[in-house]
Every structure is written in C-alpha cells, then in structure tokens.
Amino acid sequence: MKKSIFLLLLIGLILNLSAEMLWQEPIPIRQGVNIEWFRTGTQTADGCAIYVWSDTKLGERDLWAQKVDAQGNAVWGDPLLIDGKPDRQEDPMITMTSDNNFVIAWIDFSDDLDGNVYAQKINTQGQLLWQTGGVPVCTYPNVQISLNMESDNEGGVYIIWVDSRNPGKDLYGQHLNSSGVPLWQINGIPIANDIGDEEQNTMLPDGQGGLMIAYTYSFGGAEDIYAKRFLSDGTMAWQQPTILSNVNGNQGKVRMATLTNGEFVFVWEDQRNEDPDIYAQKIDLNGTILWRDPFIVFGDSGTENFASQLNPRIVATSDNSVIIVWEDKRLDNFSTDLFIQKISASGELLWDPDGVPLCVAEFAQNEARLAPDSDGGCYIVWDDLRNGDTPNDDIYGQHLSATGTVLWEANGKPICNAPNQQNSALVKISNNLVFINWMDMRNGSVGIYYQVYNSAGVAQLTENGQLMFWGLSGDAPLNNYLILPRSQDVVIIWQDTRFANIGYQIFFQFLNPDGTIDLEPNGIPVTLSTGADQSSPAAAVLSDDSIILAWVDARDENPKIYLQHLDANGNRLWGDYGIPLTESTPVEQKDPRVSYKADQNQVYIGWSNYDTFAGTLRFYVYGQMIQNEQKQWGPDGIMISYYPEQDFIYHECTLNDLKENYFSWQDANLTEYTQSIFTKKVEATGETAQGWPESGLQVSTYPINNWDCKQRFPVSTLTDEGIFVMWKDARGDDIENYYGQHISPNGERLWDPLGVNLADYGREQLNVSIADNPLFRNEIVFAWTENIAGMGDIIAQKYSLSSIPQWGDFGYYVVQKDSMQTAPYLARFNNGGMVIAWTDYYNTVTEESNINYKYINSNGSMVCNDPGGYVLCDAKKNQYNPMIAVINNESYAVWADGRSSGKTEILGLYAQKLSNETTAINDPVIPSISKFTLLQNSPNPFNPSTNIQFIVNDITNPYTLNIYNLKGQLVKTLVKGNLEKGTHNIVWDGTDSNGNNVSSGIYMYSLSNGKSNQIKRMVLMK
Incomplete structure (x- = not known):
C-alpha cells in the first residue's frame, strides 16, 4: 500500500512538470553558505586537528569537515563532504576512536521532519569508511536532538541523544561497533526515561569498555542530577542511579572529568541557596560517593555580597587532579568574569579557596573551554568583550601551570581581536601543539579561523588566525527584491543581510538568457559599505540599459533616501556611496519609487517624507525628476500631496505607486479617521498637470466622512487613455474588495466617479x-x-x-x-x-x-x-x-x-x-513547431530500463541527451553529436557512466542543442 501511494505521488510529480522550463535547474542568484559552527573538533595523532561544520553552499544544509596542520594548511584540500542528503544535516559531534579514526554523528532531517540520528566514520586521510549518507543510529518517529558521543575501546562509539518518543524528554543511546553496526536495540535503548524530563547530560568512557553518564532530571519542578554507568552490552552496571544532588532548587549544567583508578569528578551549577554556586562530587565505578557531601567548589550564598557563579567547565589534569573554571559576578553584577580552581583527587582545594581570578577585564568574559597540558596545568580559551562589548567579541586565552601561575599575560592573551565578532572558541592539544579555533565575522559573514601555539606560547600562524573556511551568511529578506527587464537580459536587485553586523546592503546581478551571470556570484553592492542598513530598493531601467536605484539608508541621523546610477555594465556612476536624494534631512524618508518616461528620457522619483508642516509632524508625498543626470525640481524635490496650510494637520499621505509622472498615494484623514486614494499627474516642470487638483485627484468620490471609507494600497498601470488605478476598498460591509478607476491625462474620472467594484x-x-x-x-x-x-x-x-x-x-x-x-x-x-x-x-x-x-x-x-x-x-x-x-x-x-x-x-x-x-x-x-521536442519516457516509473523518445526538426546544431540526479549531478550522457531529422528512441538501462546501477529515485533527463534545453523527470523504482 505504501509503495502504491509513493508511486502515485511520484507520477503526480512527473505530470506536474510538463511545461518547458528552459534551464536544467533554477539559477542561484543569491545563495549563501551560512556556516553553522558547533564547536565541533578534535585533535589527531599526527599533530593536526579536524573541524566539522554545516553549511548551505550546495543549497540545502550539508555536513563538512576539514583537517588542518600547524603550518596553516588544509590537509584535505577542499573540505570533505560528510553527508549531503536532501534537506538538512546539522548539530554534528566528532570523537577520535580507539583505532585512530573518527566518528561524526549528527541530526538528520532527510527522511524525518523531526530529525533522526546518523553517523559516519572517516580516517585521517579524509575517506568515508561507512556507507554514503551515514548509518542510521535512530530513525524512530518524533524528535531526536542534543547529541553526545564518546569512543569505546574497540573502534566504536557510544551516542546519546534527547528523545521525545515518550511523553516528556528522555535520554536514549546506541553503541556502534567499528563498522557502524548497532550493538544495542535498533533505534537505541533508554538511558534515562522516568516520568518527567531528562535532558542535559555529560558522558565519558568508563575505562572498562562501557560509559559513565550524568544527567539532569525534572518532574514538574526543579532539576536534580543523577549518574549511571552502562556496560558495553547496554546493561546498567548498578541497580539504581546514583544521586549526585537532589536538594531544593535547580542543579544543572553538569560536567564531568575522568581521574585514574576508575574515578570520576562531576561539577555543576547549584541553586539550593539564594543564588547559583559551584558544587562538585566524585564517584567510583560502583557509583559510590567519595567526597564529602555537599562539596562546594565556591559559593558565596549567605554572605553580605553574594553573587552568581555560573556555567562551570572541568578538565582532568596530567597529575590526576581536576581544574574547574566558571563565570562569576562577584565583581560586577552585570558582566561575568572568569574564576578557576584546582582540586586534588582527594577533594582538596589546591589554589586560593575563593578561586583564582582568571580574567577580570572590563565587560563580560564567558563560554570558557579547557584542555590539559602535560605538566598538571591547562589551557583555557573564552569569549571576551573587553574591547567595547557586543558586537566586539574577541577570543582570549591563558595557560596556567600546575600551581595556578599565569604563564601568558595577565587577564589573557588575545588569540583574535580582529574587527567585529569572534566567538565560540575551542581548544585541542595535538602533539604538544595548542590548536584554537573559533567562529569569526570579521568580514561580515561567518568564517572559521584557527591559530596554533607551541608549548612556549608562540603563535605559529598569522596574527588573528588563519582562515580555514568562509562563506556568505545572511539572506535576501522577503519582499525586498526586484527583477527588471533590460534589452538583452534582466537585472535582479535585492536587500542583502550578508553583513548583518556591519549593515544590510542593496546588491544586484545581471542574468543572461543562457542562465549565466555577468557579475561575481551572489551579486555586487550598489555602494560600498556605509556601516548602516539599506532597505526598500526601487529601480528603473533606462533606454541605454543603465539603472537608477533608490533606497532607504540609515547612515545619517535619520532614515534618508539615497540614489545610485549604474551603467549598463554595473559600474557606479554616482560615486561609491551613492548620493542623497535631498540636501535636507527630514525626520524620515521612506517608500521610494522610481519610474522612467522613455520618450522624454526622464526619471521620476517619489517618496514619503516625514517632517514638520504647519507646525506638526506628518508624512507627505514628495517627488523629484532627473534628466541628463541632473535634479530638475530643486535640491529637495517638490511636495506632491499639497494641501493649503490650514489643512496640513488633517492629512497624512504615504506614496504607494508611481508610473512615469503619475503619483498614487494613500491619504489618511485624521479628522474622520478614514482613508482614501489620490492620484496626481505632474509636468516635467514640476507643476501640477492641467486639469488636476493641486492636492491630487480623489480617485473615488465615495464620501470621506463615511465610517467605511477605508481605501488602501493603490496600484496602477498606464493605458492608451491615461492611467488605471485600483485599490482595496472596505465600503459597505467592511470586507476589502478591489475597486478601480480610469483617469484621463487631464484628470477626468472616466469610470463611475465612485469607482468600479x-x-x-x-x-x-x-x-x-x-x-x-x-x-x-x-x-x-x-x-x-x-x-x-x-x-x-x-x-x-x-x-x-x-x-x-x-x-x-x-x-x-x-x-x-x-x-x-x-x-x-x-x-x-x-x-x-x-x-x-x-x-x-x-x-x-x-x-x-x-x-x-x-x-x-x-x-x-x-x-x-x-x-x-x-x-x-x-x-x-x-x-x-x-x-x-x-x-x-x-x-x-x-x-x-x-x-x-x-x-x-x-x-x-x-x-x-x-x-x-x-x-x-x-x-x-x-x-510554429519547435526545433526539437522531448517526450515523456516510457515506462515511467520503470525498472530496470526505460525508453526516452524525442523528435528532431532542426539538424543545424549537435544534440546532447544527459541524465541527472536531483542534486544536478551528471549521471550519464546517452547522446552527444549530430542527429538526423525525425523521431529518435534511446534506452537508458539505469546505470551511470561507469556502468554501475544507480539507486531508486527521481532522475531528470535533458535534451539540448546548445541553444535551449528541454527537461523532464522520470522515476526509477526497484
């Protein structure tokens, strides 16, 4: 039954695509990379590091990895595609396995909108070791999120996730062997699934082939913390979980480190008292509590100047102790500093009982990460706002000795203090080299940078780090784009958020009839960056294919409209920053519109101008005309929606449409609380055209003082007899219908004066x-x-x-x-x-x-x-x-x-x-008959072969018949060369260019003569 439904859906899909789209695939005009960095990385045995991220450079979100060395080289050349199935793959984790390979796990939405868990294994050469697309770890219905993963001692891994298959949120897990085969029950076993929610967790190998895990649990109230141990076969090693903390108040954000002799130290944020403090505990392989209970790392609750201690992190040191770092507000109630403590295996605080101030610079320091050195100390990196607060986030680091001595400069070494934002740093140690990497927005969009230090703290790469991977971020916001025809191509203009932390900009691209673009991929900006947002683009193409644009620009004290003139090749003619539409700076300008009157080579510009009129602030419609590169209506344009001074305070007018020299706007009557539509024709001199009222023509004589006079959003088009205006109108029943009016060039209503429904x-x-x-x-x-x-x-x-x-x-x-x-x-x-x-x-x-x-x-x-x-x-x-x-x-x-x-x-x-x-x-x-016609294949769906038929009427050019998969990748070429006139029948046997059988799915076949393409879809179903 399911197969039949699937078949019907696919057949429907094929029938839907019978009209001719002339390009094989849609052309990406603006397609970002949109890197998502999850702090996913690991050291390698050969002195390198591997980092994993997701991005959208191929359209949908895929997973990628790269190996880098201490000399700044990308070891694998291009990034390695870990998984590129349809939809999205994200939230990756990576761990080194005991056989010196690496497993990457992620949340996968290719076959479930709620997300499933998949995993892939790679070697140090960048080769995929498991099946393409990864092995399914959990495909059970409902949501799976928040992965955790650690290696076993036989080349496999344990993977834990938060699962919503039951009421509430539970923890489930799976054990994969070195070949990716699940060793536990398909779709995982419950790690913690009591009534209530189990979510945040910390996990490490237990040293015996199993795993140790601690997690938070809540049931209609505060969170508590429990620990469990699981053996390799999935059985729980203890009869009951060990309670690490279940007192009143929240206990959460638990983290864990492994000591020798099968002992484990846990640290967490504890709110049993007035404010959060930092607590810890140690247990053994049997779940026995080994330190005094409670064990306070630092807490000032109950003191006169108590403050919050937050977000602890822990690492085991080479001398069998642990170092704990946390965020602390004792010196600043608004911004966190970093404090740190070392604790021996016996539970002795080894440094200052109040903790050592790691960094107390101005503004906040947070999100610390640690890695041990080989001498009982550790390296720490964090996000630091000392250089001007957000968005001036930077990366700082420190090296502490076994005794807590600062080995780098006080308050931390600047790892990266490039412009704009850097955050989410990660530190890994590989062959005594310190690899630090982070997310970096110095160029406006997200990149991944890294730096390497030797044991003496000397940077091995360029100042502020080496770029590993960068790509365009942001997007093209809805309803902020245009497409306009030129003589031989089209221009596409849009607002772009790629430099969101610097300022949105207006970009453009030329698109040719053959699907190629003339400018660099993803377009170029109409101005250089001004450090402020640009929005609401409007434009007109002139007879020489040049373009005049207008937009709202926030570079000045108040939002103001700026202009640019681009020649036919896209060169800026009005400077790299454009020119202001007006010399004056009113409170606000918005709603730019641009229209071209080709027979007079005149460019008309309209906008809504917010300023003081007759002693009150109001929006009114303004206009400007440009001819021969010059403003014709003065430096500030002219008021279009003009009223006598005594009436100014009763009206507010905002521009909606402009066709050549006809302006149409919405007038809000502030006395009657009604809205009506006005249109006005303006001569090239700036004077109101003959027959038109100075304040514009009310397109409908429906009484303004009627409560249901609610007319909005006019649009218009020129006609052979004047201009047609239509608008939304709520008269009679308060339901908005479209009404229209036809107006002559002399300002005469040609249709019913009330307008036509x-x-x-x-x-x-x-x-x-x-x-x-x-x-x-x-x-x-x-x-x-x-x-x-x-x-x-x-x-x-x-x-x-x-x-x-x-x-x-x-x-x-x-x-x-x-x-x-x-x-x-x-x-x-x-x-x-x-x-x-x-x-x-x-x-x-x-x-x-x-x-x-x-x-x-x-x-x-x-x-x-x-x-x-x-x-x-x-x-x-x-x-x-x-x-x-x-x-x-x-x-x-x-x-x-x-x-x-x-x-x-x-x-x-x-x-x-x-x-x-x-x-x-x-x-x-x-x-007339086209030069060729591509017919639907038969049978369709098919297995294993199908016939593709097409008709050739023009033999001037050679033909190519190609098979593609849904990602646009060439599968096989069936025909290439000149053909005779007539009907042709080609058989595809379901194999690729190497003779390998392809998988079931939807494929496209394309026939091209070099001038145009015809494309159809077919389904291979095995």
Missing part, C-alpha cells in the same frame, strides 16, 4: 498584480488572491478601457484548490499571452510552499494540463513570492527560496526561464 464575491481580496506591457495598453488585465474561508485561490480578470469586464462578471479562476494559493504575479508577453506564477501551499504532507505557474491566452483560456498549475520550484522548505520579467516572448521568474532553512528561515533568491506556450493574440493557431 472589479469583482465582488463578497470576500476579502488581496495581493493584486497588474500585467503591464506597453504593447497592450488598450486593455487592463490583473490577478489577485480571493480569500475563501481562510484559503486563497487565484483569479484573473480583463477589463476594457470603458469599464466592461471581458472575462465574465467575476473573472476566471487561475487555480482553485482546497488550500492556500497566494502572491500571484502576472506578466504579459509581446504576443499578448500571459504567464502567472504564485506561492502554492498544496503540499499537505510538509505544509511547505512551492512556486507554481500557468499560461493564460489573451482570451482568458488557461494553457496548462494540470488544474493546479505547473511546478516552477518544489525544492525543500518554502519558496515564496515570485516576480516575473518579460523580454519579448520569454519570461524570467525570480523568487525567495528557503531551501537553506533550518533552525531559522534563510531565504536565497533563485531564478528560472520559462518558455511561452500561449497563442499569439492575432493568430488562432499554435506557434
């Missing part, structure tokens, strides 16, 4: 998109989302310029499904046909959104063999809000793509080129 279903309407093509300004076509009982469907309508609906009284449904479809974008080809794309939530399994699309002929007929639309992108996670640019009869779509998302949503920008499958407006027949 464009399609009144008696339901809420939103997300309107108007098709705008200068060749078809004799009619008006638009689409919107119709809210049907909380679900959204997409409807399109055409109106004549005389207000007559052309597609029935209510328009035609583009898509109508029992789910949410929203954010339509409608664009028109030069043949009169249209393409519409939208965000589609029809995936009821994952509840994630895809991008779907359809074609619409000029008569309103839909061109699509699937009522739900073709799939433009159904990658993992959410895809949102497509936008489309048309060049002649080809379209380019861009959308916000969440395939890199994990713990938080990360949005990239992806693009795809679409064919035009509509019929020309003046030609009732189907367009």
